[in-house]
Amino acid sequence: MKTVPKPWGKEVWFAESPHYVGKLLFIRKGHRLSKQYHRVKHETLYTLKGRCLMEVGTLKRTRRKVMEPGSAIELRPGTVHRMEARFEDVTLVEVSTPQVWDVVRLDDDYGRAEKARSRKRRTRP
Numbered sequence: 001m002k003t004v005p006k007p008w009g010k011e012v013w014f015a016e017s018p019h020y021v022g023k024l025l026f027i028r029k030g031h032r033l034s035k036q037y038h039r040v041k042h043e044t045l046y047t048l049k050g051r052c053l054m055e056v057g058t059l060k061r062t063r064r065k066v067m068e069p070g071s072a073i074e075l076r077p078g079t080v081h082r083m084e085a086r087f088e089d090v091t092l093v094e095v096s097t098p099q100v101w102d103v104v105r106l107d108d109d110y111g112r113a114e115k116a117r118s119r120k121r122r123t124r125p
Contacts, residue, residue, distance in 0.1 A: 001013060007110040008027050009025070012024040018098060019098065021098050024091060027052070027085040027092070028085060029088050029090075033082055034082065035080065035108070037079060038075075038077050038099070038103060039104065040099045042096060043097070046072045049089070051066055051087045051090070052067040054066070055081060055083075059106075062080055
């Protein structure tokens with residue numbers, strides 16, 4: 001197991017194999033993850049604790065829904081999504097394919113989307 005600190009809380013990786021990855025996501029109240037999508041990675045999220053505001057959809061349009069404890073959502077490649085702990089601290093279980101590097105950030109409260117764009121510009125010929 002490993003713990004990965006994040007600006008919104010932390011991830012605890014409880015499983016990592018060539019076929020799947022299992023994580024616990026601990027999101028602090030008032031924080032949210034990047035608005036993002038994955039090109040290859042397929043994931044399912046289960047709300048273990050707290051109520052989470054989930055933004056989900058396409059590049060053109062997203063909708064919001066509240067995820068209650070016991071609810072789950074499947075996020076196929078290309079699905080735009082963002083989780084927000086608007087009401088309280090939230091714990092999610094994430095099970096995904098192993099492409100953990102596959103993140104396309106569209107918006108980020110912590111400046112990580114801009115950093116990713118800067119890296120792409122510097123590496124272009």
